[in-house]
Amino acid sequence: MQMPVPIPVALEPAILEKAACAPHPAALSPQRKAELVARIKQLLVEKDAVLVAHYYTDADLQQLTEETGGKVADSLEMARFGHAHPARTLVVIGVRFMGETAKILNPEKRVLMPDLEANCSLDLGCPADEFNDFCDQHPDRTVVVYTNTSAEVKARADWVVTSGIALDIVRHLHEKGEKILWAPDKHLGRYVQRETGADMIRWEGSCVVHDAFRTDALAELKKKYPEAKVLVHPESPESVIDLADVVGSTTTLIQAVQSMDAKTFIVATDNGIFYKMRSLAPDKMLLEAPNRGIGGSCESCAHCPWMAMNSLENLAEVLQAGRNEITLDEGIRRKALVSTQRMLEFAAGRKGK
């Protein structure tokens, strides 16, 4: 059997520098916030637009999205909702690959983003040319990529997966006897491999937020709150996953807070998720899992620097001007559609069971 050959991926210093601090959007006066919210609501109607936001974005943006009939969700649900909604313009509040996914599925719609520079360390750490070389070295493997990748990388893949469906799809492929080439998140890949027993080789990318959760400090926190349940996103290191009571996608973790009997939860994922958890389960106590942050400069700054680039102010500007549109090469889009659609059809089939 061919031995797994992990590909080391060193993030450029510029990427790390950009990720070094994750400020929340500048605090606005109540009056300024009210003006912006009113303006955005009006523009959404005028422009026939709907908001689709990720759980990791700022609480004001999540609230506005829901108030205006949009959707706050994980990547899979964002894609599904944008596809099904009749609005001619989708405004994706999240990071670049989410906007690209919306465009892959909706070529006839205009897809705007508050900031086109809002990216993701997984996407940035998996350049399409290097990834194509990696695939060329393993032509016998089925290529499965996490949705946190560019349209070019998706175009090379056989399957796209989200964290919510990765286990089911890889298990399905494994049962068919297929060998997997996985990219780009090494921790999620290792977790999927461990749970499914699939024959996988992995790209060695990571998320700057989840990679920084601290095992020892989490174990200490668990001792301090022995009754607390630990919820972990599988982009986290294996040693952190090993301390979890629940491992899963953002949606799974939110459901766990709602449905489990425990009153206290320690949460190892981006702290933007606390807005949704608190609104659905206000009686529960939520603690942030300790995170070293970039450069070990803070105890807990588990917030994505790119998600934090979305704000009420740049959302209003983009809607007003109609700029920051996502455009894709049509050949790439069509190829990326095949691997993305495969996931959506698999998910729909599983839902129907």
Ligand code: SF4
């Ligand atoms: S939290 Fe991590 S995986 Fe999510 S967008 Fe930010 S860098 Fe990417």
